[in-house]
Amino acid sequence: MTDTPAVVVERLTVQRGHNRVLEDFSCEMPRGRVTGLLGPSGSGKTTLMRAIVGVQRVRSGSVRVLGEPAGSASLRRRVAYMTQAASVYSDITVAENVRFFARLVGASPRRADEVIEQVGLGGARGQLAGSVSGGQLSRVSLACALVGDPEVLVLDEPTVGQDPLLRDELWDDFRARAKAGTTVLVSSHVMDEAGRCDDLLLIREGSLLAHDTPAGVLAATGAGDLDAAFLQLVRASGPRQARSAS
Amino acid sequence: MNPRITLAVAGRILRQIRHDPRTLGIITVVPMVVITLLYYLFDKREPLVSKLALDMLVIFPIIIMFLLTAIAMVRERISGTLERLMTTPVAKSDILFGYGLAFGLLATMQGLILSAFCYWVLDTQIAGPPGLVILAAIVGSLLGVAFGLLASAVSTSEFQAVQFFPAMIIPQEILSGLFGPREQMAGWLKTISDYLPITYAVQAMEELFTNEEPTSLYWKSIGIAAACVVGLLLLASATLKRRTP
Numbered sequence: 331m332t333d334t335p336a337v338v339v340e341r342l343t344v345q346r347g348h349n350r351v352l353e354d355f356s357c358e359m360p361r362g363r364v365t366g367l368l369g370p371s372g373s374g375k376t377t378l379m380r381a382i383v384g385v386q387r388v389r390s391g392s393v394r395v396l397g398e399p400a401g402s403a404s405l406r407r408r409v410a411y412m413t414q415a416a417s418v419y420s421d422i423t424v425a426e427n428v429r430f431f432a433r434l435v436g437a438s439p440r441r442a443d444e445v446i447e448q449v450g451l452g453g454a455r456g457q458l459a460g461s462v463s464g465g466q467l468s469r470v471s472l473a474c475a476l477v478g479d480p481e482v483l484v485l486d487e488p489t490v491g492q493d494p495l496l497r498d499e500l501w502d503d504f505r506a507r508a509k510a511g512t513t514v515l516v517s518s519h520v521m522d523e524a525g526r527c528d529d530l531l532l533i534r535e536g537s538l539l540a541h542d543t544p545a546g547v548l549a550a551t552g553a554g555d556l557d558a559a560f561l562q563l564v565r566a567s568g569p570r571q572a573r574s575a576s
Numbered sequence: 577m578n579p580r581i582t583l584a585v586a587g588r589i590l591r592q593i594r595h596d597p598r599t600l601g602i603i604t605v606v607p608m609v610v611i612t613l614l615y616y617l618f619d620k621r622e623p624l625v626s627k628l629a630l631d632m633l634v635i636f637p638i639i640i641m642f643l644l645t646a647i648a649m650v651r652e653r654i655s656g657t658l659e660r661l662m663t664t665p666v667a668k669s670d671i672l673f674g675y676g677l678a679f680g681l682l683a684t685m686q687g688l689i690l691s692a693f694c695y696w697v698l699d700t701q702i703a704g705p706p707g708l709v710i711l712a713a714i715v716g717s718l719l720g721v722a723f724g725l726l727a728s729a730v731s732t733s734e735f736q737a738v739q740f741f742p743a744m745i746i747p748q749e750i751l752s753g754l755f756g757p758r759e760q761m762a763g764w765l766k767t768i769s770d771y772l773p774i775t776y777a778v779q780a781m782e783e784l785f786t787n788e789e790p791t792s793l794y795w796k797s798i799g800i801a802a803a804c805v806v807g808l809l810l811l812a813s814a815t816l817k818r819r820t821p
Contacts, residue, residue: 347821387820415656434581
């Protein structure tokens with residue numbers, strides 16, 4: 331059972347309005363690895379994440395997480411999602427937010443306090459979430475996802491607005507969790523973070539451009555760094571095309 | 577539905593309000609001020625002022641809980657917290673009952689303070705016992721919560737949610753018998769009012785004006801209003817979607 335991939339996406343098509351956000355998209359994510367989801371804004375990263383956590387209405391195809399259909403009731407304790415905009419309650423304190431999400435997944439208040447320390451918010455725990463800085467707010471949101479110690483962590487741009495030191499610590503935490511068996515999916519458009527992932531999923535306009543290890547991507551393109559490699563892959567995939575539903 | 581999670585949701589809503597003392601002040605002080613104004617406006621004339629005070633005891637919980645619920649729920653939808661809740665073990669019923677429980681408690685507190693004020697400070701001539709007055713106020717407040725949840729489902733901003741107050745609540749209050757007995761309304765208006773839930777909250781409250789013991793009409797009205805709360809909550813649960821486009 332543990333050999334099956336954590337996430338299996340098969341021929342997923344998502345349409346929003348007249349836009350095909352994802353088209354015939356397939357990929358697999360193995361357990362216990364950090365997978366980086368990279369692509370320009372509007373490429374479908376968030377939509378793919380929403381499909382994996384089961385809140386995205388899909389047109390066709392299937393998404394299975396830990397062997398079950400995405401969004402199944404049994405997965406809601408095992409999968410945690412951090413949205414791109416910090417989705418926490420601005421009118422209660424940092425600690426009250428994390429403790430609330432802890433109670434929902436059955437984690438103890440003490441675990442909530444540990445996670446608050448871990449994301450560097452120990453000093454802000456009594457402040458209203460609406461009064462902390464943008465970078466801190468995003469860490470409140472991250473703490474709410476981490477607090478249940480889920481088996482699959484889906485994080486939409488968790489390091490945006492964080493200073494380099496904190497970003498480094500957060501990545502150390504993601505790596506430690508993966509080592510302990512957690513499957514981590516992190517979206518980013520900062521290429522220097524791509525090198526810290528085990529695997530990279532490069533997507534553009536709803537299609538998969540490449541799925542490989544960072545070293546594999548470099549070797550396949552012959553580029554000197556991931557930034558150049560990604561640009562090369564994008565250019566090789568052809569000009570931007572307007573994709574419509576018809 | 578899971579009691580631990582329902583309580584967590586209700587607790588979080590109460591914490592949000594606790595951090596907002598101004599709102600707490602407004603929901604307790606404003607009704608007292610309005611009742612006092614009416615008391616002196618009509619020159620303490622009985623039984624008019626007592627009847628007005630009794631009406632306010634059911635009207636304020638409906639108005640205030642409608643507004644608080646509609647705004648709080650629209651904010652959950654806009655801020656992404658609702659979407660996030662949908663990825664956790666929270667059931668839709670946990671959210672709905674959590675809201676009902678939190679605002680029901682708030683309405684109980686408001687009812688206690690307001691009826692104490694009416695019975696003891698203004699010495700109003702209300703025949704019915706305070707406990708049953710508060711019960712009618714709570715049922716009214718839950719109607720406000722249920723309509724507020726529905727209003728939030730069809731609003732994309734707080735501005736729109738507030739506009740649903742004149743659309744959803746004011747017509748019901750006008751036809752509820754507050755402004756004169758329903759028996760004296762034109763037949764078609766009375767027929768409409770028969771189908772409006774708020775009518776029954778007001779009817780229950782008004783039964784307490786002259787009757788020291790609760791009448792069968794009181795309990796019947798409470799029952800109908802409570803059934804409407806359940807029906808409206810079920811309708812509201814259909815508006816909470818786990819998957820969105």
